[in-house]
Amino acid sequence: MGFPDRIERTVELAHPPGMVWAALTTAEGLAAWFGDEAAIDLRPGGSARMSWASGYTVEMRVERVEEPTVFGFTWHLEELPEDDPRRTYVEFTLEPAGTGTRLTVVETGFAQLPDDAYRKAYDGHVQGWASELGELAEHLDAP
Amino acid sequence: MPPDLQQDAGLEAVAEQVFTALADPSRRAILAALASGGPATATDLAGRLPITRQAIAKHLALLAQAGLVRAEPGERRRVRYRLRSAPMKVAQQFLAALARDWDGPLGALKEHLDRSAAG
Numbered sequence: 001m002g003f004p005d006r007i008e009r010t011v012e013l014a015h016p017p018g019m020v021w022a023a024l025t026t027a028e029g030l031a032a033w034f035g036d037e038a039a040i041d042l043r044p045g046g047s048a049r050m051s052w053a054s055g056y057t058v059e060m061r062v063e064r065v066e067e068p069t070v071f072g073f074t075w076h077l078e079e080l081p082e083d084d085p086r087r088t089y090v091e092f093t094l095e096p097a098g099t100g101t102r103l104t105v106v107e108t109g110f111a112q113l114p115d116d117a118y119r120k121a122y123d124g125h126v127q128g129w130a131s132e133l134g135e136l137a138e139h140l141d142a143p
Numbered sequence: 144m145p146p147d148l149q150q151d152a153g154l155e156a157v158a159e160q161v162f163t164a165l166a167d168p169s170r171r172a173i174l175a176a177l178a179s180g181g182p183a184t185a186t187d188l189a190g191r192l193p194i195t196r197q198a199i200a201k202h203l204a205l206l207a208q209a210g211l212v213r214a215e216p217g218e219r220r221r222v223r224y225r226l227r228s229a230p231m232k233v234a235q236q237f238l239a240a241l242a243r244d245w246d247g248p249l250g251a252l253k254e255h256l257d258r259s260a261a262g
Contacts, residue, residue: 005240006240007240007243007245009245009246009249011249011252011253013252013253013256014256014257014260015256015257015260019256019259019260020252020256023252023255023256023259024252029255032255032259033248033251033252033254033255034248034251034252077239078239088243103249103252105245105249107243107245110236110237110239110240110243111154111233111236111240112236
């Protein structure tokens with residue numbers, strides 16, 4: 001098993017690609033299954049946003065729009081500081097399967113490391129480190 | 144091996160060393176002490192933690208091997224150890240990938256489509 005830079009999931013849906021496309025690429029669609037609220041400017045480079053009742057909001061940037069087969073966007077990793085520029089890339093691929101759709105989602109970019117990570121480690125980042133460490137330890141201690 | 148797979152294997156080895164290092168409560172205590180108090184010698188740490196100086200030296204050697212601490216140049220007894228967070232970040236990315244859950248949202252999408260088709 002390699003380092004998981006990538007997550008891939010496929011799901012068979014009993015609805016035609018056009019309907020799935022609308023659920024993925026419109027504010028109404030996204031708010032109905034993904035976020036609690038959504039906004040989207042559907043064009044490459046356009047911005048999109050989803051927020052949840054919990055208060056969490058994620059900003060997205062639309063990257064690929066090839067109706068009705070490919071929809072791609074990048075978004076921020078919740079685990080990184082808000083001003084961290086690293087993002088993962090999410091791509092949905094829709095293929096007709098009988099009267100329905102085979103939908104594949106691939107998210108990549110988890111193994112990114114900042115070029116200056118090793119330098120930065122010497123120079124600081126000690127602030128906030130204790131809490132990061134605590135979280136990691138909790139992960140490990142969890143039954 | 145293609146370069147990207149080689150890199151993945153290298154990152155996984157880093158993550159594995161971090162998890163091994165963190166699996167021990169004494170090593171976690173040492174890292175937490177360095178994180179909150181800044182660089183310290185083995186003797187300093189022995190004064191602050193309920194761990195013997197010998198055990199601390201052993202743990203520090205393992206932590207240095209994992210790249211989580213770095214020994215600053217100095218006389219043998221006065222070597223100060225400093226945290227390095229880079230390997231921890233690799234491990235964090237590993238956990239982030241595992242934690243990102245697509246099964247939940249895809250299940251919700253399925254239900255949404257069924258509901259809108261029925262409605």
